[in-house]
Amino acid sequence: MAHNDALTTADEYQDLLLNTPEFSKFLLGLATISASQLGGDGAPVECTVTVERDGALSTFAYSSEEGRRLDETQYAFGTGPCLTALREQHTVLIEDLQLDQRWAPYTYAVAKLGVRSVLAVPIHTDPLSQAALNCYAHTVHAFGPDTVKLVEDQAASMSRILRLALRLHAPDVFPEDLRAALKSRAVVDAAVALVMLQARGSRDGALELLQAAAKSGNRRIQEIAQEIVARGSFSTGPGRGEI
Amino acid sequence: MNAEWTGGPDQLIEADEQRHGAARQFQDAGLPLLKLWTYYYGIGGDVDELSLDAYLNEALHLPAAQVGLVTTALTELTWDDAE
Known part of the structure; x- marks a missing residue:
């Protein structure tokens, strides 16, 4: 026992x-x-x-x-x-x-x-x-x-x-930051994967598209990525269309 | 990801200027490198911490997509501070 x-x-x-x-x-x-x-x-x-x-x-x-x-x-x-x-x-x-x-x-x-x-x-x-x-x-x-x-x-x-x-729980890193980064990265990666598939494009192209969308809307990359994942596609936001 | 430079001379000057701007922005922000790298990783960044360090010390060029992510990370982190 x-x-x-x-x-x-x-x-x-x-x-x-x-x-x-x-x-x-x-x-x-x-x-x-x-x-x-x-x-x-x-x-x-x-x-x-x-x-x-x-x-x-x-x-x-x-x-x-x-x-x-x-x-x-x-x-x-x-x-x-x-x-x-x-x-x-x-x-x-x-x-x-x-x-x-x-x-x-x-x-x-x-x-x-x-x-x-x-x-x-x-x-x-x-x-x-x-x-x-x-x-x-x-x-x-x-x-x-x-x-x-x-x-x-x-x-x-x-x-x-x-x-x-x-x-x-290493003392010299920021546990919350690390968790936030992992979560954010997962969402961004999923969005990038979707955009690549839909545009039959490259990873760099997808990342640039996310950045452009964030910049034009003055928003965070993560928010843009979340929307793409939630919607299942990248819809043409204000200002930006083709990849 | 430690790309050799492949663009023309004009683009090189532009990339140098952009890199210089990022280096200054990083210094002014007083951010720990680890914090920047972690955030940059979170928005899809792919180069290692050492390469990011070299880039911010103006000793290495990064591919355009990575440069965009580095500057985006610097910008978004200043939003964090403002909040």
Whole structure:
């Protein structure tokens, strides 16, 4: 059955990536899926996913408002188990927060929020970015060896989809612009194909005709193309007739 | 698409002038090259980003249809800013 579960999760991840236009919402989905899988046996677990790109740009997503505060606290201190897991790429387990001195100022702050144990697991991505899946629980020793293994497996299965998401949502391009360009290009190509067929003309000829129509009407190429596609033919607009 | 020049000398002068105009328009707009290329691609442009860069640095000539698309892209992007 474990095999089946893994398959379902992979499908879930894929659907999530395909259906979420924004990177932050995608991460939120990942965190929510993890929390729902871990919190199954009664004790609620908060999950967060943290991503750092080029050492600077960071996005984090959380399965609840509490998770947000926990992650933000860590950012405020600039250190913590999750940031260590992310930057040093190894699993960090705090079985009892009150006995752990490694991240002292941070641990005092989250202990006040009722957190007793923390597990942070790196998610392998690409050389330019680092990510971690973090889990918080309200009881001590909440993460036994089996749970640690489960979370590590989950982080491993997230790796591929997260790498895809990072590529799709590269920070230095304009996601909306790219989507708009793809859509526009599809319409223009369809219009060009139609015009070529009807005029038995060349691609350049069709492009020039679109440009001339746009220019004479002071309109966008894309609008002209949309009309051609909607109408199924290029009707002679104002000012321009033959190809 | 990196066309060798095939037209006559008069056309070459005209193409040079047109290219110079496009280069200035691009500089004045302060657009990132990637944004221009993406838009140009969206309205049917076919040359790669490097060739577009060379064209806008007046180091390469492009086929007439592509030149038209580059100038159209520059114009339509200024409409975006005005909106």
